[in-house]
Amino acid sequence: MLKKCGMLEKVGGPGAVRVCFGGGIYVAGRRASLAVDPSGWVSRRVDFALVTHAHSDHVTRDALSLPLVATRETAAAISVRFGRPPARVITVRVGDVIEIEGVHVAVLEAGHIPGSAMYLVEIDGVQLLFTGDFNTAGSILADAAEPVERPDALIMEATYGDPAYIFPNRAEVYSELMDLVEDRARNGGVAVIAYPLGKAQEVFRLLGPNVMTHSAISQYNRALGFHAGGRSNVVIVPGARHAPYGYFRVAVSGWYASEAVRREAARRGIHGIPLSDHSDFSGLVEFALRALPKRVYVAYGLRERFARYLRRLGLDASAAAGGTCVQLRG
Ligand SMILES: [Zn+2]
Structure with missing residues (x-):
C-alpha cells in the first residue's frame, strides 16, 4: 500500500x-x-x-x-x-x-x-x-x-x-578548474578524470555541452538528460588510463584536499583539484x-x-x- x-x-x-x-x-x-x-x-x-x-x-x-x-x-x-x-x-x-x-x-x-x-x-x-x-x-x-x-x-x-579534509569554497574550485582547462586547451587536449556518475555530470555542466565524454559517462549523461553537443579537444574520462595520449590530465576528487595526495598525483602527471560531491x-x-x-x-x-x-x-x-x-x- x-x-x-x-x-x-x-x-x-x-x-x-x-x-x-x-x-x-x-x-x-x-x-x-x-x-x-x-x-x-x-x-x-x-x-x-x-x-x-x-x-x-x-x-x-x-x-x-x-x-x-x-x-x-x-x-x-x-x-x-x-x-x-x-x-x-x-x-x-x-x-x-x-x-x-x-x-x-x-x-x-x-x-x-x-x-x-x-x-x-x-x-x-x-x-x-x-x-x-x-x-x-x-x-x-x-x-x-x-x-x-x-x-x-x-x-x-x-x-x-x-x-584533514576541509574543502575550499566551491565557487573557487569551479574557477580553478575552468581556468585550467581553458588555458591548457589552447595548446592541446585536456582530459578531465571524473567519477562517471555524479562528478562527471557536474564537470560536464561546468565546462559546457561541447566537451566530449567517454562512453562510460555518456550512458549516464543520456539517462539523466545531460545532452552532449559538438566536438572539442576537452574530454571527460572515468580514469587516467582512458585519457587520450598526450592530453593534459586533470582529476577531480575530494581526496585532493590532502596536499600529500595532490603531490602523489602530480608525480603521475595528474593535476588534482579538490572537487567533491560529499x-x-x-x-x-x-x-x-x-x-x-x-x-x-x-x-x-x-x-x-x-x-x-x-x-x-x-x-x-x-x-x-x-x-x-x-x-x-x-
Ligand atoms: Zn555516493
Missing part, C-alpha cells in the same frame, strides 16, 4: 525497532521491515527498500528484485549500471512524504549527485534519518543537504570524517550538531574516527560496524 501524506508528524506512541548494519541497513518494526541502500547479498526479508542514490556501495544487483523507493534519476542510473531496470520502482521526488506498509517516509535533498536523496523514516513511532551520501555545500547540480531536527537516530556517512569534515560535524539526534550511527567512511569526534562534542555516537544490530526507541 502506498499513499501520499501531507507531512511527517509522529504517528503512534513510542515504540521500538531493530536496526541491523551490514550489506545495507535493515530496519524491522512490528508490522513492516525495510532495507536502506541494500548493497550486498540481500539475506533478510524486507517489504521494500529505500535507495538514496545509485553509486555501487549503495545499491547492488541483488536489490533489483525488491520493490525500490527511488527518485526518477536514481532509477534511471540503476538501469544503466546493471543493464536492466529494477523489477518495481516507487518513484519519489525531493519533498514527497509517502506511506508504505504503515511506514512514513519523507524524501529530502542530499545534494550529492543528480537525484540523490536522504530519507526520514518513521516506523512504530521511531524517527530515523538516513543520509546516504550527502553534501552540505550545494553545487551547480543540487541544493545543499539540510538536516531535520531531533530525529531519534541519525544514520550518516563520514567519507571525509577527518579534519560534505567535508566541518560540513559533517555541523550537520550532526544541527540535527541533534538522540543517537548517531556512522555507517560509511571513516566510521570509528568520526564517531569519536562526535562523542567529544557531546553526541551519543557509534561506528555502525557490519554485522551489528541495535534496538532503537522513539
Whole structure:
C-alpha cells in the first residue's frame, strides 16, 4: 500500500525497532521491515527498500528484485549500471512524504549527485534519518543537504570524517578548474578524470555541452538528460588510463584536499583539484550538531574516527560496524 501524506508528524506512541548494519541497513518494526541502500547479498526479508542514490556501495544487483523507493534519476542510473531496470520502482521526488506498509517516509535533498536523496523514516513511532551520501555545500547540480531536527537516530556517512579534509569554497574550485582547462586547451587536449556518475555530470555542466565524454559517462549523461553537443579537444574520462595520449590530465576528487595526495598525483602527471560531491569534515560535524539526534550511527567512511569526534562534542555516537544490530526507541 502506498499513499501520499501531507507531512511527517509522529504517528503512534513510542515504540521500538531493530536496526541491523551490514550489506545495507535493515530496519524491522512490528508490522513492516525495510532495507536502506541494500548493497550486498540481500539475506533478510524486507517489504521494500529505500535507495538514496545509485553509486555501487549503495545499491547492488541483488536489490533489483525488491520493490525500490527511488527518485526518477536514481532509477534511471540503476538501469544503466546493471543493464536492466529494477523489477518495481516507487518513484519519489525531493519533498514527497509517502506511506508504505504503515511506514512514513519523507524524501529530502542530499545534494550529492543528480537525484540523490536522504530519507526520514518513521516506523512504530521511531524517527530515523538516513543520509546516504550527502553534501552540505550545494553545487551547480543540487541544493545543499539540510538536516531535520531531533530525529531519534541519525544514520550518516563520514567519507571525509577527518579534519584533514576541509574543502575550499566551491565557487573557487569551479574557477580553478575552468581556468585550467581553458588555458591548457589552447595548446592541446585536456582530459578531465571524473567519477562517471555524479562528478562527471557536474564537470560536464561546468565546462559546457561541447566537451566530449567517454562512453562510460555518456550512458549516464543520456539517462539523466545531460545532452552532449559538438566536438572539442576537452574530454571527460572515468580514469587516467582512458585519457587520450598526450592530453593534459586533470582529476577531480575530494581526496585532493590532502596536499600529500595532490603531490602523489602530480608525480603521475595528474593535476588534482579538490572537487567533491560529499560534505567535508566541518560540513559533517555541523550537520550532526544541527540535527541533534538522540543517537548517531556512522555507517560509511571513516566510521570509528568520526564517531569519536562526535562523542567529544557531546553526541551519543557509534561506528555502525557490519554485522551489528541495535534496538532503537522513539
Ligand atoms: Zn555516493
